Amino acid sequence: MPLHIDTLFLLIDFLGVFVGALGGALSAVRETRYKYDLVGVTGLAFASALGGGITRDLILQKGPPLAFVDVRYLMAALAGAAVGLVFASRVGRSTERVIVFIDAAALGLFAVAGSTRALEAGLHRLPAFLLGGVTAVGGGCVRDVLSERTPKIFERGELYAIAAGFSAAMFLLCDWLHFSREISTTVGALCGFSLRLLALRFHWRTRPVRRET
Amino acid sequence: MPLHIDTLFLLIDFLGVFVGALGGALSAVRETRYKYDLVGVTGLAFASALGGGITRDLILQKGPPLAFVDVRYLMAALAGAAVGLVFASRVGRSTERVIVFIDAAALGLFAVAGSTRALEAGLHRLPAFLLGGVTAVGGGCVRDVLSERTPKIFERGELYAIAAGFSAAMFLLCDWLHFSREISTTVGALCGFSLRLLALRFHWRTRPVRRET
């Protein structure tokens, strides 16, 4: 049932953009160093949600980024930003968990989507791996730089970028073993998703390269 | 007289780049946290003046950015940087007002120019609206990030980004109503220009999303 799976992937893609925008809006509203206005919250929500995909498409140079061509991505980002703005003060711990859960699903799928598009553009597997990671973590990085901080994924944390890389790597491995695109995508996306959830659950964290002195 | 109007638009475009570079150079010279050298002032002037248009052209993917193809844009930016460097200590309040005035005119026109190019590239109205805003405020954002601060347009202020969005929206409305390109451009540019000047005059400011506690 490839149609069903494609529809599911597209749905997770939009959900990922929605959740990315929601997370961006929430972190902008809660930022304590700055007093962001409506433009700031919306801008950071859009950067979080679409920054990774736009970076991917700028690198692949196959025409304007998908987010500017398929209006549904902007709609999803706008909806996420609006929900974040309106419900910021009412987002409790259980809602946070749902956000983290969907974000983990989107992380795996964005990584696989980035690698897929890279292969389709004729790139080798190593750049396709890198581009998968960039697609998954790029939005957060753009948001962090716009919020005047070093990207969180560069610091100690619960395997965010590593889960993205794991998704891309497993997808590329399946592709190399000539599995169908549906199976490769599912395996790849699930691997990163699971690793990220396990890391969050069991507090698996990367170690800082520089030790305490 | 479409020719006259086109010439006028081009003139405001160059003036906008000149004033953008001048403003970037002035803020770099006056920056108190860093000691920028000649390279820093020129770099920040260029980023302010050309960052928005370059971002727009990177997204549209219709060949190298206009600023790298039409040498007059680099010339205008260079002239703005040079004037900013030489006259930084002699810029008084009345000159500042002229700069703010021309900057407001450029804000409206840059927004319309961004939306126009987006429509010409076959994008829908919603992405064209977004790209108009990005074109108008992108240069300032790039400069702010390079100066190690969060974009000023994200914080409380006198409707800078909102005036740019208003310009793009009104232009797209006129275009949708099948007005001629000249009329749509004029109406769009004037709307953002007027809103920005009114906001400055009457201190209309956006509200921060996060309230004082």
Place this chain on the structure above:
Amino acid sequence: MPLHIDTLFLLIDFLGVFVGALGGALSAVRETRYKYDLVGVTGLAFASALGGGITRDLILQKGPPLAFVDVRYLMAALAGAAVGLVFASRVGRSTERVIVFIDAAALGLFAVAGSTRALEAGLHRLPAFLLGGVTAVGGGCVRDVLSERTPKIFERGELYAIAAGFSAAMFLLCDWLHFSREISTTVGALCGFSLRLLALRFHWRTRPVRRET
């Protein structure tokens, strides 16, 4: 012997990427404000090594950046990042000098490579000059922004960006005088290389535009 010279240029190009990544990894490991993990060190190493060339290729819009097409660039960056990670604590003053030396060679060659590609893409000399500089200093700027600081080349220093600009300018002058590509490249690269080494040796520094008060 154009073949020999081309091979030599390519070798310096890869060495430059390797050294760029090595320098990026070392500065990430030594960063005191943050505790970068493996992802952070690798990310900053890649940004330092490849940021300039990627920016150049995004602007020229001739297909995906070279770093994503020719896998050897990623390999060189990966090797530099790995060496930086493993040997960070054992890099002494003499190794630092070798790094600075190779970095100066790469600075000149990257500037010339950027200008060459700009001319090949049909750009004028002034944008080609600018793009040469951007190629040479872009990686460091991207790294600085990702490390939450203003680009070092914008502040007082030993003629880093000016050496890059000198390389690009001398190359474009030779090209304008109809010298062969090999001679123009050699002269251009050597000029910036020498100027940078002389500036380091004799402590030639730019002056801050803003004086002490």
